Amino acid sequence: MISHTEENYLKALFAITWQKGSASVNEISKHLDIKMPTVNSMMKRLAEKGLVKYESYKPLRLTEAGKKQAALIIRKHRLTEMYLVEKMGFGWADVHAIAEQIEHIQSEAFFQKMDEQLGFPTVDPHGSPIPDSEGNFVPNSYLPLTSCEPGDTVQFMAVQSSSEDLLRFLSSKKLSLGTKMDVLAIEKFDHSVSIRYGKQETLTLSCLVAQNLLVKPS
Amino acid sequence: MISHTEENYLKALFAITWQKGSASVNEISKHLDIKMPTVNSMMKRLAEKGLVKYESYKPLRLTEAGKKQAALIIRKHRLTEMYLVEKMGFGWADVHAIAEQIEHIQSEAFFQKMDEQLGFPTVDPHGSPIPDSEGNFVPNSYLPLTSCEPGDTVQFMAVQSSSEDLLRFLSSKKLSLGTKMDVLAIEKFDHSVSIRYGKQETLTLSCLVAQNLLVKPS
């Protein structure tokens, strides 16, 4: 059996591998705010359980079994976020901490009911894909707003980071998923991006914000 | 702060005190299926935290703070059960194990939303009262079916025990909360109770079952 704690390590390992291609003890340590020796020994434990490939001083990798486990946890997390937003009326900035806890609930039936009632969603409230019940992941292929050209018309499809502050900022500017926007300008100087959207609002987004908005051509 | 584990001990202590008037190390040990020495040391720990009054070889008691904590956990448990039945479509026999886990979620907002969406219910799916958000308990005053007389007409208001087997049995007989029933006979021999209800179904309930059906005069 796999503990609550072990699940968090798997999830971190999966997320870091996803973003950066590989994962190190140091990165997991920072990601979970847990000291390196603790992470190190946990990696060995997960290796014993056949979920992680561990070799001294080498990058960490998940085994296939580990990947599946991790994807299933992420599935539960994202289904929960979707449920909290769609069925319970939470805002997209307020669901992460709750979902972090509920994802560890041990009950297939519980998550199955969520899935049914939501109509088997494929993305969560932040636009991230929800793995299927086998742990298969269909990554989306959206591009950051910073990679657009002036004149492009695009649709806001997902956020890269689910930072609470970013989400609150976007809400306050009425920028929600699905919003169509025209790219007016991209400043050479600071890479900030000016857009027009909705009822002709125009807005200039810092590079950091724009990097976190994933869009598709519209 | 109070851990998941500590919450379970408080809840057990509260439940046993509720039923039997007082609680002993031995009773908690059986209730939680945890050995006595473990219970003993936990009781000391909870005493240090001001939640339990502990004196060697004396019955255990909750302090006022402990009672409130316990009632608030029970509140979360029962709200959750109600939510699972009313909003997610679970049967009343299937919610206990899930609620046991969800009751430990740390988020006021989460349980508040449940409460709102349920319209501030005062009883759970088994007819047990839900403490208010201050931890105040309004006990119901229903009587077991065994205390009725032949000729009485009563309404089924709550179950005493939430045993999964009992609940499944009642479901299979279409006996749900709110059902009105006529008491036809009570056998002197084995204290079994015969009732008529619904579309003129008649049924004889063993003493053990009848003891667990709480009713009020109708």
Next chain:
DNA sequence: CTTAGATGTTAGAACGTACTAATTCGTTTC
């Protein structure tokens, strides 16, 4: 090629939660 600094690992300790074995206390019965 050597070395400084970052990263990884080992060793040892602490705390929470559980256990078994052994001992003490309290009560009931002769």
Next chain:
DNA sequence: GAAACGAATTAGTACGTTCTAACATCTAAG
């Protein structure tokens, strides 16, 4: 009132998860 039995407690152990301190390895800069 002493024996016997169940309940409670103490002592010592184990395991999961965390830490700090010390040591080892890797890598990038000179």
